[in-house]
Amino acid sequence: xxxxxxxxxxxxxxxxxxxxxxxxxxxxxxxxxxxxxxxxxxxxxxxxxxxxxxxxxxxxxxxxxxxxxxxxxxxxxxxxxxxxxxxxxxxxxxxxxxxxxxxxxxxxxxxxxxxxxxxxxxxxxxxxxxxxxxxxxxxxxxxxxxxxxxxxxxxxxxxxxxxxxxxxxxxxxxxxxxxxxxxxxxxxxxxxxxxxxxxxxxxxxxxxxxxxxxxxxxxxxxxxxxxxxxxxxxxxxxxxxxxxxxxxxxxxxxxxxxxxxxxxxxxxxxxxxxxxxxxxxxxxxxxxxxxxxxxxxxxxxxxxxxxxxxxxxxxxxxxxxxxxxxxxxxxxxxxxxxxxxxxxxxxxxxxxxxxxxxxxxxxxxxxxxxxxxxxxxxxxxxxxxxxxxxxxxxxxxxxxxxxxxxxxxxxxxxxxxxxxxxxxxxxxxxxxxxxxxxxxxxxxxxxxxxxxxxxxxxxxxxxxxxxxxxxxxxxxxxxxxx
Amino acid sequence: xxxxxxxxxxxxxxxxxxxxxxxxxxxxxxxxxxxxxxxxxxxxxxxxxxxxxxxxxxxxxxxxxxxxxxxxxxxxxxxxxxxxxxxxxxxxxxxxxxxxxxxxxxxxxxxxxxxxxxxxxxxxxxxxxxxxxxxxxxxxxxxxxxxxxxxxxxxxxxxxxxxxxxxxxxxxxxxxxxxxxxxxxxxxxxxxxxxxxxxxxxxxxxxxxxxxxxxxxxxxxxxxxxxxxxxxxxxxxxxxxxxxxxxxxxxxxxxxxxxxxxxxxxxxxxxxxxxxxxxxxxxxxxx
Numbered sequence: 001x002x003x004x005x006x007x008x009x010x011x012x013x014x015x016x017x018x019x020x021x022x023x024x025x026x027x028x029x030x031x032x033x034x035x036x037x038x039x040x041x042x043x044x045x046x047x048x049x050x051x052x053x054x055x056x057x058x059x060x061x062x063x064x065x066x067x068x069x070x071x072x073x074x075x076x077x078x079x080x081x082x083x084x085x086x087x088x089x090x091x092x093x094x095x096x097x098x099x100x101x102x103x104x105x106x107x108x109x110x111x112x113x114x115x116x117x118x119x120x121x122x123x124x125x126x127x128x129x130x131x132x133x134x135x136x137x138x139x140x141x142x143x144x145x146x147x148x149x150x151x152x153x154x155x156x157x158x159x160x161x162x163x164x165x166x167x168x169x170x171x172x173x174x175x176x177x178x179x180x181x182x183x184x185x186x187x188x189x190x191x192x193x194x195x196x197x198x199x200x201x202x203x204x205x206x207x208x209x210x211x212x213x214x215x216x217x218x219x220x221x222x223x224x225x226x227x228x229x230x231x232x233x234x235x236x237x238x239x240x241x242x243x244x245x246x247x248x249x250x251x252x253x254x255x256x257x258x259x260x261x262x263x264x265x266x267x268x269x270x271x272x273x274x275x276x277x278x279x280x281x282x283x284x285x286x287x288x289x290x291x292x293x294x295x296x297x298x299x300x301x302x303x304x305x306x307x308x309x310x311x312x313x314x315x316x317x318x319x320x321x322x323x324x325x326x327x328x329x330x331x332x333x334x335x336x337x338x339x340x341x342x343x344x345x346x347x348x349x350x351x352x353x354x355x356x357x358x359x360x361x362x363x364x365x366x367x368x369x370x371x372x373x374x375x376x377x378x379x380x381x382x383x384x385x386x387x388x389x390x391x392x393x394x395x396x397x398x399x400x401x402x403x404x405x406x407x408x409x410x411x412x413x414x415x416x417x418x419x420x421x422x423x424x425x426x427x428x429x430x431x432x433x434x435x436x437x438x439x440x441x442x443x444x445x446x447x448x449x450x451x452x453x454x455x456x457x458x459x460x461x462x463x464x465x466x467x468x469x470x471x472x473x474x475x476x477x478x479x480x481x482x
Numbered sequence: 483x484x485x486x487x488x489x490x491x492x493x494x495x496x497x498x499x500x501x502x503x504x505x506x507x508x509x510x511x512x513x514x515x516x517x518x519x520x521x522x523x524x525x526x527x528x529x530x531x532x533x534x535x536x537x538x539x540x541x542x543x544x545x546x547x548x549x550x551x552x553x554x555x556x557x558x559x560x561x562x563x564x565x566x567x568x569x570x571x572x573x574x575x576x577x578x579x580x581x582x583x584x585x586x587x588x589x590x591x592x593x594x595x596x597x598x599x600x601x602x603x604x605x606x607x608x609x610x611x612x613x614x615x616x617x618x619x620x621x622x623x624x625x626x627x628x629x630x631x632x633x634x635x636x637x638x639x640x641x642x643x644x645x646x647x648x649x650x651x652x653x654x655x656x657x658x659x660x661x662x663x664x665x666x667x668x669x670x671x672x673x674x675x676x677x678x679x680x681x682x683x684x685x686x687x688x689x690x691x692x693x694x695x696x697x698x699x700x701x702x703x704x705x706x707x708x709x710x711x712x713x714x715x716x717x718x719x720x721x722x723x724x725x726x727x728x729x730x731x732x733x734x735x736x737x738x739x740x741x742x743x744x745x746x747x748x749x750x751x752x753x754x755x756x757x758x759x760x761x762x763x764x765x766x767x768x769x
Binding site for chain 1: 501503505530532534535536537538544546548588589590592593595596599600748749750751
């Protein structure tokens with residue numbers, strides 16, 4: 001939680017530059033790249049950019065943006081050719097921090113859906129959990145295979161003004177973006193293979209193999225008998241590209257709810273030769289729509305009876321239903337305590353200071369300083385339901401002030417952190433843009449962090465909103481080997 | 483008191499339905515006041531029945547019928563013994579200690595927060611209801627039991643019992659607006675009031691038997707009432723419809739935050755949903 005008194009300094013702080021030192025000299029790990037870009041020259045580089053656009057188009061790498069109308073608009077994935085580079089030493093801290101965080105959050109979920117020791121011990125307030133929209137009473141007491149809830153996490157990381165890596169938010173439900181991480185690498189290697197010559201860049205392309213291994217690891221019938229499907233809501237989902245991509249890369253079936261049927265606590269795929277038993281469902285359908293028998297009864301996207309099959313131990317659901325309570329933004333401020341509680345370790349990665357709107361003092365402070373705050377609805381993601389104080393109008397601030405007062409549990413606020421910057425190639429110029437990083441963590445036999453992630457770029461100059469759904473771009477992310 | 487209960491539900495569909503999944507909450511609860519002596523359940527078409535205990539402690543029976551069918555019958559027969567003769571027979575907690583008793587219960591059983599914090603159209607925030615109602619308060623210095631009884635009395639001034647005036651999905655605001663409701667509305671109103679005092683209250687779906695000497699009651703149906711966590715006693719039933727504390731004529735089956743959690747039958751199928759009003763046959767006899 002944020003200390004109110006520490007935020008009195010009005011001195012503007014400039015964001016950390018990933019590429020340049022304070023003296024406008026490229027940082028050491030960027031020098032070979034910089035020399036190479038200079039040797040390519042502007043004209044040749046422009047041609048490469050054009051080539052990369054054509055490649056993305058040809059590959060059909062798209063995503064869907066939802067506007068005011070119900071129909072989404074499909075766009076070509078925006079990609080910047082200049083990679084972001086993370087030295088091995090920095091990565092080892094991120095990696096250890098993410099593993100620690102995922103391990104603790106998984107234990108938290110197991111506890112919340114069983115004994116609730118952490119609530120009884122008063123470390124996390126019970127009211128907070130019982131008021132969470134994504135606390136799923138329907139799964140209480142169910143034992144998921146191998147006690148794993150958070151098979152795939154995407155944890156968003158930013159750097160503050162000092163360059164310190166901070167966790168901005170946890171995504172433990174159906175985090176997306178991993179296909180773009182891979183496509184970015186594929187395009188980068190194809191268009192600028194010479195970039196890679198002077199670096200030892202760690203691979204990310206084996207992500208689908210790691211995922212498949214983790215999915216097999218949780219099969220109730222064992223690894224050798226693991227029939228797997230990717231369950232998608234269908235072509236209208238913004239991440240449909242990713243669902244098809246992962247199914248194809250893993251060589252498993254892509255299914256919609258109507259392709260599956262539950263029968264006597266087993267789940268089957270309907271095939272032309274009859275019903276085929278399924279062991280692991282990598283679902284990209286939200287909890288609400290997953291099972292019309294226990295969740296929303298009007299859902300046509302799910303499979304009736306799937307939760308009872310899970311309860312009976314006959315299938316693994318990946319990620320587990322109910323994870324939303326652990327990445328609830330109102331639970332986020334407690335994650336450092338959650339880490340200490342279950343692991344008896346100090347958190348390796350820090351949180352962004354956060355104000356709880358249920359705390360009257362913190363709420364009053366935030367409402368008085370809205371133009372310097374980011375206000376987020378606790379169960380929204382993708383940059384929806386968010387107020388960016390510095391870029392907001394008085395009318396919008398008033399609207400949020402009313403919302404916060406009416407339903408404090410539904411909001412948190414954070415002081416605006418100036419996200420770090422990086423050079424991007426924008427219409428023939430190198431310009432600085434803010435960015436973040438979403439690494440992906442897989443929990444199967446053990447916890448693995450894929451060395452890299454999705455670097456998202458705020459394409460609008462000065463903007464701090466990087467979400468793809470809000471017009472963000474991306475960069476290939478290089479983690480260097482020792 | 484020993485009871486024999488038969489509960490049959492017939493669902494008919496104009497067109498065949500398939501991939502039909504059902505959850506039944508029909509097994510009478512077992513607690514310190516009620517013993518389940520025997521229970522059997524069957525379906526037509528026949529299906530393999532499986533059971534689990536849900537988060538609220540209800541015994542749930544699940545089954546599925548994959549093949550197309552136009553008719554589904556579920557039958558439950560149970561024999562229970564209800565030992566709750568005097569609901570007032572418990573060691574009361576002095577009123578000065580009642581809050582401490584409740585705080586202690588919440589600490590050891592965090593799930594009780596659900597029965598304080600939960601709000602729904604059936605059990606809304608009192609502040610979201612018509613403010614011309616002067617909802618009863620739990621005055622300091624009064625016993626919780628006393629306040630609940632006064633709230634029950636107050637409810638009769640705003641709701642008249644009228645069969646059929648509301649349906650199962652009516653909101654509390656609609657019932658209050660009509661000035662009339664059925665047992666479900668009476669229960670929800672009492673729950674909403676008690677929760678506004680930050681005292682746990684929950685919904686009970688169950689059966690209501692009648693004394694042998696009384697005249698034959700109206701055809702029996704499932705009944706609904708409220709339970710309040712009374713300091714020193716624990717969950718205690720209050721029937722706002724009849725203005726009495728639950729006694730050995732009350733046979734609790736399922737509990738939850740509101741009627742949805744305790745619905746006796748919930749299903750999901752593929753096919754045309756139109757025109758499937760369930761026909762329920764219920765009989766309760768004393769052994």
